[in-house]
Amino acid sequence: MEKQETSVTQTMFWIQRFKSSPDYGHMRFKKLQKEFGGYPPFDMDESLIDEVDLDTFNKTEETRITLFVSAPLFGINPKPYRIPNFLLEDKIVAILHRASFSIIVGGLSIYLITAGAPKYNMTKLAYFENEEI
Secondary structure, eight states: OHHHHHHHHHHHHHHHHHHTTTTTTTOEEEEEOOGGSSOOOOOOOOGGEEEEEEHHHHHSSSEEEEEEEETTTTTTOGGGSTTTGGGGSSSEEEEEEETSSSSEEEEEEEEEEEEESOOOEEEEEEEEEHHHH
């Protein structure tokens, strides 16, 4: 029980930074339903995440940003190039960085993904560090 409380506390620092961002703080996250590879376990406030179908996941929205999870040994999940029609247009996405063998989050990056399946380019737009404020 103690470990879980500690991880949630450690995760909250990046969320506080994200919520105070003038560019992104008003946004929620959307994650893809499980049939497209799913997500590794991660520690995050679930009230900020909507699980959506493929069509909604592929849409660019004003109030929701597409969520991916990255771990050093496993890469980005779900894999953008495996999601049907995802790379047809440029998109802004969020990548939650976690440790390979822990659910602890290191931070969140916002990227612009430039269209072009199966190859695509990513440009970092913002980073919200998970360090105590």
